[in-house]
Every structure is written in structure tokens, then in C-alpha cells.
Amino acid sequence: MIKKYVMIFIVVLAVSAGAGWVFFGCAFEEEISHDPAPCEEEDYIVIGLSQIGSESDWRNANTESFKSVFTAGNGYYLLYEDAQQKQENQLKAVRDFILQEVDYIILDPIVETGWDTVLMEAADAGIPVILVDRQILLENDELYTCWVGSNFREEGRAAGRWLEDYLKLQSRENKEIRIVTLQGTPESSAQIGRTSGFADVLSEHDNWNMLDKRNGEFTQAKGQEVMRDFLKLYEDIDVVVSENDNMTFGAIEAIEAAGKTCGPGGDMIILSFDAVRAAIQFMQAGKINAVFECNPLLGPKVAEIIERLEAGEQVEKIQYIEETYFDTSMDLEKILKERVY
Amino acid sequence: MSKNQASAAGSFRDKLKNLTDTNLLLAITIIVFFLMYLGAVIFQGGGFLKPQAFFNILSANAALVILSCGLSLVMITGGIDISVGGVTALISMCCAVYLDFHGGNVMTSAVIALAIGLGFGLFQGFLVAYLDIQPFIVTLAGMFFARGLTTIVNTKPFNVANEAFTKLKMTRVTVPFMGSVNKRGIYVDAYVEIGVAVAVLVVILMFCFLRWTKLGRSFYAVGGNAQSALMLGINVKRTRFISHVLCGLLAGIGGFVYFLHVGSGSASHAAGAEMDAIASSIIGGTMLTGGVGNIAGTFFGVLSLGTIQNIVSSAGLDQAWWSGITRAVMLCLFLVIQSVVMARKKKA
């Protein structure tokens, strides 16, 4: 009997020791050097960043932009939490930040609703909340300090207007144009903005026929799956509007696997959003017609806002980041050299 | 008459041995949990010192506690139910659709939740107990069905806007004397979500049920050795049936608590919840082979898993993958401990 207890005791000790070693060891290996009990460091500005996940290149570039700006060298201490695409994880992350008494909370909300309670808790605790990228539907605007991000609706409209001009160039502006849309995560502001922005221009043209819009979840794998379905269900698709680059990559796979072509001179026109490096390279290869930039490099702008808040200034509520678009008529080589992501 | 008494005494001795092992495993679970929490407090300090951190873990895992209780019940009788996660997702979607699209009231949605859970429990219990089909495949089909049905009910995920519901969702149960001072210097009471009260009630009820009712004890008998249970005069089929029905009912309750916690309907809710529930039960000392198990252990098992997640995220490690690895390591170690205990018992 005693032998059994001794053995169990040894195993438990081994578990605890192993777990402790893993955590201590890995915590020191992390690029962002963590000291225990960060809140005792008065000199650092402690930031809690609740990110949606790492589902696409755009998202990763966005995260990297924050991580590279909010470093110990710049006087910041960053607590980063990846919510793996779940709202309840983000709610928990914000609550943890409040408990740990961070100085600022940066939140990229995965969906538009359900944040009232947690933002009130942050306000009660006196922690300013900066929203980035996606937007929230809120009754009380006072609950967040400001929002920084892209004008998604404008991106959608830009795509629509570009298509208008392109069709005029091709003398197809009066023919029936069959369009399909690969949508992003449902209810996300990126998806809502781009779909409705494009719809604004769509409504002006009777000959533009939106055949179908389906959820591609902003990922390459799902984009490929949905495009495969579209190709099986609809003949003669003229335009594919894909609400982010990763879905576009998947769509191109599906299109080529079905024996069709896309891009300038191809069977289908492809419009994509985000404008990551790989997308521009695809444009060089002649597979995408135009990409509409969604600038993920929000880090520097947010850091600037925090500095102004620290200095006691007021900041504008809604701040759009500068964005543009690229198509095959431009000098893509030069553009590629200048792109950071 | 005396033969029955003798065999009853013999099986009581067996039960005692089993119970001792149960207690041993329970002790290990509790010790490990406290060690981990202590480690978290020492290592992180700051936020973890506040009792609110512990209550946050409770609030986030209230639904899992209830689901795990149900799963422990089934596992004690020697079965398994992997449909609880899917049932939870189905309940959240159905209730959300009912509240927002059909303008229902909260009471009825709770009844709907219970009905769905009970329905699954009855159907699966019947197939397992009376048609003698393996519980794994029946509940696997149940899980498939529930998840698929969730998407059929409504394709897009959405947050519930019904006012009465959101009021209930935001209700806080204050825990007196455990509050803390926040950043601004204001004293904030510690609180838990309303689901925690339900979870605690369920745990207490199930604990009493297993320990002090005849039916509860027959769960252990059936799981330990169905043949001898049959000879003791226990209706094995009915016991198994009831365990699945209870598990379904608890899935209904847990599903509604989950719905209260997330406040939305989505097909990806509670993904992997059944595996979390199984892991919690195992960490809590329930053996998959049946006959051994403890609701108190299951409760601490859930807390342990929740604490791991907190430790991982506070350590600044990428929670996404470290959480999975650490939970798997814990599960692995507890399985090894369990098998060691079983092996020793066989030798003795």
C-alpha cells in the first residue's frame, strides 16, 4: 500500500516539476521578454491586446505590426491573447486584462455585438479601450476611446467602381455580367462593409447579376471549397469578388483545377481585398485583375494615439488608415519592393 | 437469504476497495489543482491573487461542469456519451432562433433546452440499453446529428438581442467579502455569473444522488461488474438507460447555461466540449472502464483545465496551441496514474 502512495507521490512531483520547467523555460525563450508580475514595473506602459486569431496573412501582419511597435525597448509591456476565432475568448481576455490592471486595452472585435458589458467593466476600472480593424454596434459611444481601421465600405465601393471602368474599357458595360462573391466571416465588419460597398455600386447596374454569395471564412481552404461549389453550380461566371486574398488563392486553385482561367485575358475577372505580397505576385503572374488594399499596419498609428492619450490630449473617435488599390496596369515590381507585408 | 447477504457483504468489500481508490484519485486531483493554482499565483502575481480570477474560471466553465457531471454519470456505468457538445450547440442555436426570430420568452427557451437534451438522452439511452448497441457509435451519431441540425436550423451565427434574455445573461451573483480594489481604487465586489449557481446546485445534487440513493449506488455496481450487478437483482438495462437519460438532461441544463454564457447561437459552439468533459472526468478520477468515479473530482477536474488555460494565457504564451498541449499532457499523466492504480489493485 505504501509503495503505491510513494509511487503516486513521485509521479505528482514529476508532473509539477515538469510543468513548472516547461513554463519557466518557455517563458524565458519568448521573443517578448516577460518578467513575472509585470504590474510592478512602473516605467512600462502595459497594453493588453485581444486579437481575433491567426487565420490569414493579413491578420498575422496586423499582429506583427503591433508586436513590433509595443516592445520593451519602446517602453511598453504587451500582453497578447489570441482568441482563436471565438468571441467568448475575447471577452475572457478583456476581463483578464482588467484584472491585471493594464494601462490600455486594444481590442479587435470578432463580431459586432455582445461587447456592452465588458466595455462597461473596462470603463468602470478606468482603462481606455482602443478598437481596431473591425467595428462594434454600440448604444453608448462613450464606452470606447477611439477606433482605428479601414473603411471597408469604401473598399467595396472602390472595387465596384473599378469594375465599372474596366467593363467600359472592354465595351461590356451593357452585357449581362454574372458575379459571385466569396464572403468573409459572417457578421464581421470587413464582410459587411465590403459586401454592402460593392452592393452600392451593384444596385446602379441592372445588367449586373449577383448569382450567389457564400461564406468562405476568410481562409484559403474554405475559399477553394466554396469556389469549387460555385463552378459546379453556375455556368459562365464572369466576375469573382473575393473578400480577402487568402480566399482568392483558394479560389484560383479551384478555378484552375476545373480547367478555367482567371485574371486579365482569362475566363473570369477576379477582384480581391487585402493586397498581401502574394496577391500582388499573383497579379504579376496574370491571375488576379485588381486588389483593394486593406492596410494591416495599424501598430504605429495606435502607438501614436496612445502617446497622445498619455500626454492628456483628446483623440478623434473614428480614424481611417490610408488605403489604395493595385491593378495590372501599374508597375507591380516597384510596388512589391515597397511592400512590407 | 444468507447467500444474498454474504454476496452483498462481499460486493460491499469490493465497493469499499473501489471507493478507496476513488478517494485516492480524488486526493491527487485536488492536490494537483491547488499546486497549479499556487504556481500560477506565485508565478504571475498581480491579477491571479484576486479571488475574482478564480471566479472568472468558474464563470467561464460553469456549463462544462454540468456537462462533465452528466458524462461522469454515464462513465461510471461503463458507457460514454460524446454527443453533449453537439447537443449544447444545437440548444444554443435553437434557443437563439426561438428568442430572436419567434419572439419567445426566456422560460420557454429553458424548457426547449431541457426538452432537446432529454430527447437525445432518451433516444440514445434506448439504443444503448435495450438494443445493446455500443454507446460510442450511438452517441457519435448523436453528435453528428446535433451538429448538422444546428446548421440546418440557422446557417449564420448571431448574437441574441432579446432584452429579457440579455438581462438574465448579465445578472451577477455577488460573492460577499471576496471583492478587490480595482485600478481606480474603487472596491468592486467579486461576482460570478448566474450559471455558476446552477452548476454548483447540479454538483451538489449529483453528489448526493450518487452517494446516498440506491439508484446512484447501482450505477457503480453496473459499471464495476454488470454480471454481478445482475445477480444482485439490479435491472442493468434500466440503470444504463437512466444514466443516459440523466446525461441528456444534464446536457440540456448545461446547454442552457452555456447559452446564457455566450449569448449567441453558432454552429461552432462547444466544439470539443465532450472531449473536455471526458478529460475533466478522467482527471477527476472517473475511470472509463466504469465503477469508479466521483463528482467532486470531476468538479476539480474542470477547474484544473480552466486554470491551465489561464496560466497559459497569462504567461504570454500563444494560448492557441500551448493550451492544447498542456491539457493533453495533464490528461496523459492522469491516465498513467489511473492505470498504475488499477494495475496495483489487480495485483492485490
Add this chain to the structure above:
Amino acid sequence: MKKENSIFMKIVRNQCFIPLMALLLLVVFNLIADPGFFKITLADNSAGNPILSGFLITILDSGSELAILAIGMTLVTAASGGQDISVGAAVAIAGSVLLRVLCGTNSRPETLQAPIIAAFLVSCVAAMLFGAFNGVLVAYFKIQPMIATLILYTAGRSIAAWINNNELPVISEPSFKYFGEFIPGIPIPTPFFIAVACMIVTALALKFTNLRLYTQAVGINQSSSRLNGLNPAVIKVMSFVILGVCVAVVALIKVSRIATINYSVIAKDIEMDAILAVALGGNALSGGRFNMAASIIGAYVIQFLTTTLYKFKVQSDALPAYKAVVVIVLVVVSAPVVREWFAGFSKKFMKREAA
């Protein structure tokens, strides 16, 4: 009269009957609903190579992955009496290792860092190691297979992401896509050929080695197999290792299809389909005798069902519900209690007829 009966009985009692019946039902259903389902077209793809396309080709294509996994899963089920629910996560790990070897540390390399065959062998070894891990837990620690594999199920995708530092490497080398798609000049998708190759290897192994004998013996009665000189633990571990090889092959196909990987999505829920294929093949989930051909047919039947539902525009998220109904019907009909009830019922019916 009696001879006819016995041949009929033989056909019905053959284990392959159930999946073949299911297949027949599906074929008939599709013939009635839309004969166009069976259309196959030969056209040129974007690279100028002729390829076959059509729903039947899709079934052969995607079903092949499932068939390869079903081979391994059948052996594991037969030897250990339980199921391995970690195959999806294991595919993620194997795929991740494959990409890691091919891409090195650069996530978008211009050229491959190693020959594809070498990368495949490394990923095979990795998959076999994880398979052995599961096997040891089941065989030496006597943990139930479903619970033992729960560990890898929980941690596997995290490990896969960690191998590549949470990046999504992309391969641009065209020859890599041959495995998951088409070899130029051959109109039938490559996965089908890979599956056939695996089937041939398995058939040879089952016929010319003692694999079937040992596996079934261990599954039917572990203690008497030990008395007969077998080492049940070794055989169980071996079955998991073979499943590991199958996992590596499937990972190669899947990664090659999209030339990249998505850790949380790749091979999602494939373990359930694999278990279903084994069950549909009439194999007892509690171990023992097995019929490999029935499992393989079962795998293609499951894919047939999936594709049929796809065609009817059923959302891919709702598919599991339909699969569940099929499983329940199947499992209820083959339950011994139900069979006895049917037998009793038909006897009564016969008696009434005779009288």
C-alpha cells in the same frame, strides 16, 4: 430450391453485402433523382492536360483518402477493440512535418529544400512515432483506445502549428501538386492510384504474412492469443504504427492538393468518417474478425453519400446530420436484438404463409 436459397444466403451473409447494398441504394437514388450525376467529361485543364471531371470522379478522388485511412483504422479496431480518434490531428502533424522539410524556415520558398520522397519519409516516420505513442498507451498502459487517442486529438493540431512556428508555408513547385491532383497526361486523379497501390500492398500483406491471423487473434481473445505465443502488446502497437503510415500518405495527398496547410481545418472530422467506414463495412467495433474489402467499400460509400448531398446543395456543415441518420439506421438494423426480432417476425410470417 434449397441451392438457390443457400447462394442467396451466402450473398446476404457476406460482410461486403451491407456496404454494397448501401452503395446500390445510393446509385438507384441518384439515377432516379438526376441521371446527370453520373456524367463524366473529358476536358483540358488550365495547364493543357486532359482530365476527367464529374461527380463520380470526385467520389473516387476524395474517397481515396478515406479508403487509405480505413485500412489502418480497420486494423486498429480489430486488434485493440477501440477507435483512434486522433487521425485528423495526426494528418495535421504529418502534413506539417512534410511542409517543414520541404520549405525549411522560409515559408514561401522558390525551390524545394529537399526531394519530395525524402520529405515524405520523414513525415512517415513522424506519423509512425505518434502512432506508436498511441499504441503504447493502449497496449502497455491498458488505456482504452478512444481515451488514449484523446490526448493526441487534443494536442495534435497545436503540435502541428508549432512545428511550423504557426506559419502557413506555401509550396509553389508544380510537381508537388501531382500527388493530390493530376499527373500531366493522366486524366484520372492521382489519389485514386495511390489508394489502389495501398490496397494492393495491404492485400499482399494480408495474404502472404500472418498479419490477419495475429490481428484477429489478438482482437478476438487477447489472453488465449498470448497463451498461443503471440505478444498482443506488440501486435497492437504495430496496428497503430501501420495506421501512422496511412496517415502520412493521406497527409501527402491533402497537403499536395492545396500546396499549403491550415492547421485547424485540415482533415477535420475525418476520424469520424473513417470510423464510420469501418462500421459500415460490417466490422465489429469491439474488435476481432475484420474484412478489409468491406471497409474500403464502406469508405467510398461514405464519400458517395457526401457527394450526393453536396449535389443537392446541402451545406457542408449540415452533412453530419444526414450521415448520422444513415449510421443510426445501419447500426439499428444490424443490432443483434433487432435481427432476432426480425427473424422471429419472419418465422411467424412464414408459418402463416405455410398454413
